[in-house]
Amino acid sequence: MTTVDIRDLLSGPEPDPAGDAGHTAHPERAGFFTDTSVCIGCKACEVACKEWNAIPEDGLSLTGMSYDNSEGLGASTWRHVAFVEQSVPVRAPDPPPPADPVTPGAEVPRPEGRTELRWLMASDVCKHCTHAACLDVCPTGSLFRTEFGTVVVQEDICNGCGYCVPACPYGVIEQRPDDGRAFKCTMCYDRLGAGQEPACAKACPTESIQFGPLDELRETAARRVEQLHEAGVTDARLYGHEPDDGVGGDGAFFLLLDEPEVYGLPPDPVVTTRDLPAMWKHAGAAALALLGGVTAAFLGSPAGRGATTVRGRTTARAAARTAATAARAAAHRRGTRR
Amino acid sequence: MTGSDVTRDGPRGERPGREAVPAALQPGKPPGTGRRRKGKGRGEQLMVPRAEFRSYYGRPVVKAPAWQARDIAGYFFTGGLAGAGSVLAAGAGLTGRHATAKAMKVSSLAAISLSTAALIHDLGRPERFANMLRVIKPTSPMSVGSWLLAGYGPAAGAAAGSALTGLLPRAGRAATGVAAMLGPAVAAYTAVLAADTAVPAWHDAHRELPYVFTASATAAAAGMALTLAPARENGPARNAALLAAAGEAVAVRLMKRRTGIVAETYEQGRGGRLLRAAERLTAGGALGAALLGRHRAAAVASGLALLAGSACTRFGIFHAGIASAEDPRYTVVPQRERLDSRPPEHGNGRSERPGRHDRNERKAQA
Numbered sequence: 250m251t252t253v254d255i256r257d258l259l260s261g262p263e264p265d266p267a268g269d270a271g272h273t274a275h276p277e278r279a280g281f282f283t284d285t286s287v288c289i290g291c292k293a294c295e296v297a298c299k300e301w302n303a304i305p306e307d308g309l310s311l312t313g314m315s316y317d318n319s320e321g322l323g324a325s326t327w328r329h330v331a332f333v334e335q336s337v338p339v340r341a342p343d344p345p346p347p348a349d350p351v352t353p354g355a356e357v358p359r360p361e362g363r364t365e366l367r368w369l370m371a372s373d374v375c376k377h378c379t380h381a382a383c384l385d386v387c388p389t390g391s392l393f394r395t396e397f398g399t400v401v402v403q404e405d406i407c408n409g410c411g412y413c414v415p416a417c418p419y420g421v422i423e424q425r426p427d428d429g430r431a432f433k434c435t436m437c438y439d440r441l442g443a444g445q446e447p448a449c450a451k452a453c454p455t456e457s458i459q460f461g462p463l464d465e466l467r468e469t470a471a472r473r474v475e476q477l478h479e480a481g482v483t484d485a486r487l488y489g490h491e492p493d494d495g496v497g498g499d500g501a502f503f504l505l506l507d508e509p510e511v512y513g514l515p516p517d518p519v520v521t522t523r524d525l526p527a528m529w530k531h532a533g534a535a536a537l538a539l540l541g542g543v544t545a546a547f548l549g550s551p552a553g554r555g556a557t558t559v560r561g562r563t564t565a566r567a568a569a570r571t572a573a574t575a576a577r578a579a580a581h582r583r584g585t586r587r
Numbered sequence: 588m589t590g591s592d593v594t595r596d597g598p599r600g601e602r603p604g605r606e607a608v609p610a611a612l613q614p615g616k617p618p619g620t621g622r623r624r625k626g627k628g629r630g631e632q633l634m635v636p637r638a639e640f641r642s643y644y645g646r647p648v649v650k651a652p653a654w655q656a657r658d659i660a661g662y663f664f665t666g667g668l669a670g671a672g673s674v675l676a677a678g679a680g681l682t683g684r685h686a687t688a689k690a691m692k693v694s695s696l697a698a699i700s701l702s703t704a705a706l707i708h709d710l711g712r713p714e715r716f717a718n719m720l721r722v723i724k725p726t727s728p729m730s731v732g733s734w735l736l737a738g739y740g741p742a743a744g745a746a747a748g749s750a751l752t753g754l755l756p757r758a759g760r761a762a763t764g765v766a767a768m769l770g771p772a773v774a775a776y777t778a779v780l781a782a783d784t785a786v787p788a789w790h791d792a793h794r795e796l797p798y799v800f801t802a803s804a805t806a807a808a809a810g811m812a813l814t815l816a817p818a819r820e821n822g823p824a825r826n827a828a829l830l831a832a833a834g835e836a837v838a839v840r841l842m843k844r845r846t847g848i849v850a851e852t853y854e855q856g857r858g859g860r861l862l863r864a865a866e867r868l869t870a871g872g873a874l875g876a877a878l879l880g881r882h883r884a885a886a887v888a889s890g891l892a893l894l895a896g897s898a899c900t901r902f903g904i905f906h907a908g909i910a911s912a913e914d915p916r917y918t919v920v921p922q923r924e925r926l927d928s929r930p931p932e933h934g935n936g937r938s939e940r941p942g943r944h945d946r947n948e949r950k951a952q953a
């Protein structure tokens with residue numbers, strides 16, 4: 250073995266997250282493929298998830314955001330159906346020429362320039378990232394990687410430090426205000442253990458939510474996107490399927506019909522711990538700068554002599570210059586990778 | 588292209604006068620009154636057009652931490668004050684400035700106690716604080732920090748105890764040394780804690796934030812020394828204040844340059860106000876100490892300004908982070924720019940990808 254780049258452990262492709270978390274002889278990595286092109290916005294997934302996981306009610310308000318009144322993923326919303334209303338150019342095929350023209354010269358209207366309503370619906374969920382920032386930063390070990398390669402919070406360990414909340418690049422996990430602890434989708438860990446599919450996938454009437462081994466889902470998704478392109482739906486694109494993206498690929502990925510940000514998803518999420526080695530390096534340099542600066546401050550003001558002697562002042566100024574240069578150099582020395 | 592007809596502010600393209608309009612949106616009122624200005628991609632009502640971006644009803648993409656500013660920004664401030672204070676205490680002890688050494692040891696103990704109390708107070712389940720020491724996790728700055736505090740706290744306590752009682756001087760000296768070695772780490776790690784998140788203003792500043800934090804910590808400790816120590820001993824504190832103020836100014840400038848549009852959160856709103864106050868207080872305190880620090884009253888005033896400046900820096904950075912997480916602009920725009928500047932075969936989330944056509948063509952040829 251040659252040298253291991255620590256960054257490879259924190260980001261990049263990772264074929265076996267469960268195995269690397271210490272699970273031996275574990276089942277295949279489980280995943281969700283959410284094909285939003287067939288979603289009808291029935292919210293069966295939201296309801297099934299709430300019911301199965303006994304998630305408390307978290308507000309009954311009308312938001313004015315189309316049919317979306319659950320607003321987004323959170324501590325008590327683990328499946329969230331987004332609704333986007335758009336006007337798009339009419340994409341109807343040219344009408345066939347009338348077989349028997351009654352009025353000579355009459356034109357059949359063409360759809361050019363007209364717009365029609367397009368209603369996008371998408372069921373969002375925790376991505377069960379290959380490199381999960383929430384799990385990386387959890388100081389208690391409450392968040393862990395299961396044998397299915399999913400990411401789960403242990404309620405009996407979480408102390409509500411809230412660090413996972415801002416760490417997640419998708420804004421998924423959240424603390425429940427009256428409880429203090431963090432909650433999110435478990436991909437129905439209990440059901441998986443009993444050989445059943447998660448409640449949302451079970452309830453979805455259109456198979457917009459597909460559950461299965463992640464590798465198989467990736468193949469299905471590639472076929473589906475090709476099929477849609479052939480059918481003229483050029484907007485169709487996959488999101489979160491690539492193992493070399495910023496989070497090492499999502500365990501729950503999507504087929505979208507518009508840019509991810511339109512659905513409230515980050516266009517290019519990155520696991521924050523990818524940059525952790527750089528952060529520790531700079532923190533080390535900054536700590537040394539503190540030690541060095543204070544040492545210089547003492548050297549610049551020897552005991553018994555006032556700090557205002559000419560010598561003392563020059564030294565302090567020189568030290569200030571050195572420290573500023575060092576800080577600037579260190580900040581610039583970010584290396585070629587970011 | 589496509590566009591949403593229904594936005595969170597109501598439908599667009601409607602015939603006017605057909606709906607009751609909330610008072611705040613009626614003509615004649617300046618835009619933004621009566622409702623919270625959220626970064627909307629559409630922004631028709633905004634006077635100044637801003638970078639175009641798309642979002643889901645202007646809702647945030649990442650979640651801001653639920654941390655209380657008083658607890659967590661306070662914990663950054665007191666942690667820095669304690670850590671840098673231990674270094675000053677050790678230096679003062681070694682150079683025979685005993686009054687300063689004793690004062691700084693007590694100050695560090697008090698600050699680190701406050702810091703730990705704030706951290707525990709902010710937990711959703713404070714009674715489970717000990718779970719922090721369940722594991723050792725280098726990928727979690729909070730875990731690393733908990734262990735650091737577990738080592739530093741007792742050392743700071745022993746140093747202060749020995750200095751106050753005069754008991755066990757040798758152990759006291761050893762504890763002072765340990766606290767001085769761990770102190771800079773205590774002051775620096777909180778920057779990593781903030782930066783190791785998806786909060787744009789913190790993560791994007793991850794290279795500069797540690798220098799900002801240690802410089803701010805040094806300014807606070809120097810301020811404390813100026814406030815507490817006799818004027819004849821405060822030479823090093825005055826030097827340290829100057830160094831820290833200069834270092835912080837440079838690091839903050841670099842941080843703003845690095846963070847691109849996200850730097851707006853360091854310049855506007857509550858974060859901007861606090862950081863401007865911090866700049867003035869720190870510079871004023873450092874200059875006051877350098878020029879007039881031999882007079883006790885001026886030294887105390889300068890010291891208090893430095894302490895206040897450091898606190899403003901921490902609260903300013905805290906609030907800038909919250910603002911950057913709450914506005915989807917700061918998540919979406921930089922990511923979109925990064926994506927669009929990347930060669931298409933890496934996938935940029937758009938459908939017009941040459942790579943995909945290539946693939947189809949290759950397939951057709953086969």
Ligand code: SF4
Pocket residue numbers: 375376377378381382383384400416417418419420421422433
């Ligand atoms: S989406 Fe967020 S909460 Fe879910 S695994 Fe990834 S980082 Fe964790």
Ligand code: SF4
Pocket residue numbers: 383386387388389390391392402406407408409410411412413414430431
């Ligand atoms: S809130 Fe709970 S799950 Fe989240 S990081 Fe803290 S201890 Fe871990």
